[in-house]
Amino acid sequence: MKVDIKLAMGLVGSLVMATGVWLGGAGGTELTGLQLVSAPTPLVVPNGPGKVRCPQPTKIVGNANELQRAISSARAGDVIRLRPGIYRGRFVAQKSGSRQQPIYLCGTPTSVLDGGGVKKGYGFHLNKASFWRLVGFTVRNSQKGVMGDRTIGSTIQGLTVYNIGDEAIHLRNFSSANIVQYNKIYNTGLRRAKFGEGVYLGSAKSNWNQASGGRMDQSNNNLVRGNAIRATAEAIDIKEGTSGGRIIGNVFDGSVMGGDQVNDSWVDVKGNNYLIEGNSGKKTVMDGFQTHEIIDGWGTGNVFRKNLINLAGGRGVGINDTVGGNTIACSNKVIGGPLLKKGSCS
The missing domain is CATH 2.160.20.10 (Single-stranded right-handed beta-helix, Pectin lyase-like)
Known part of the structure; x- marks a missing residue:
């Protein structure tokens, strides 16, 4: 039975105070069939x-x-x-x-x-x-x-x-x-x-x-x-x-x-001549950003700079440029993996 996060936290908090023992781990707390379900991190819209x-x-x-x-x-x-x-x-x-x-x-x-x-x-x-x-x-x-x-x-x-x-x-x-x-x-x-x-x-x-x-x-x-x-x-x-x-x-x-x-990425770029700048992301299945050539001559001429990429377990790279002809600046920063699958930033 899943319960409201605030209610569950209150129940668990009372038990912790009474016993001094924390009963759960990072994935939640289970008490005689009661499952604590973690709430997602609130989304915060940037100022700009x-x-x-x-x-x-x-x-x-x-x-x-x-x-x-x-x-x-x-x-x-x-x-x-x-x-x-x-x-x-x-x-x-x-x-x-x-x-x-x-x-x-x-x-x-x-x-x-x-x-x-x-x-x-x-x-x-x-x-x-x-x-x-x-x-x-x-x-x-x-x-x-x-x-x-x-x-x-x-x-x-x-x-x-x-x-x-x-x-x-x-x-x-x-x-x-x-x-x-x-x-x-x-x-x-x-x-x-x-x-x-x-x-x-x-x-x-x-x-x-x-x-x-x-x-x-x-x-x-x-x-x-x-x-x-x-x-x-x-x-x-x-x-x-x-x-x-x-x-x-x-x-x-x-x-x-x-x-x-x-x-398997936050942003797929199949168009041309985009500026992708100053974005930040956390947790991905594979890569932070990807380029793809669906039509000959497309997915190129794009510029990636000043992006902050936290793969948080993602199995890929910060920017996976599968097409080529795109500019990947060294001002892009990656946590948890390399910036590129091959080549070097500019």
Whole structure:
């Protein structure tokens, strides 16, 4: 029988005080059938630059119907504020703001978009809707958390995305020049662990017919910054055909990774000309970072620098450059293994 961690700790603490004997080990404590289950380390989102601030609201909503009406009628410059509460449904935005007047949807972690189940649907869908600012609220209980299709110049910031069937945040179908920053992502892959990425950029070649009309999904120049991610698959998956993005200052917890044999690094880089800088991670199945050539000429021209890699039992290396043509700086630091499988840093 599993019990609440605080209750169990209280019970064990009382016994320790009474007997002076600690009865368990690092993996938990068992007392006449009572099992102590360790709680995961809390995710802490880093501080950093470039945060969006929500202006004074032009609309305030308090339930799911009001929210969808506000989204459907949104115009450039609108600022929609979510009151605290549960918003049940799957929400779709199809109107665009402008570069000068984006559309804001702002809330707090107690403003919760609940999709009703992890087997289907998107918690929030930017469907050909550009220049949005999604700030501060929670998305949970959907197959995919936040999906962007053909969204340009949008920002996804400070969300809590958890209890998700597959991936948490996905930019695809020529979604470019967007920012995904300072989000907290965990409990992904509840439908299929091997599809439980934290942040997913582009589409796999095998999905181009469905996702991008049969064309290479050039979801380019996206910034993924300062997110805290604990995912069952890669924390960040950078797909073939995408280029010019930046992966900056994110924190990865690989303690639940391993939904499939290919999910063995925090970041897979199959695109070109990315900057991967200042990220930190702890615990991985195999490597910290990997490059892969899925299409000839892709998975190269990327720069890795100033990343802090704690393999914590991972069987591989800090950065496994299987492609070549990538720059691995000596400013990357590794605990628990070598930086590279072959060659030397620069």
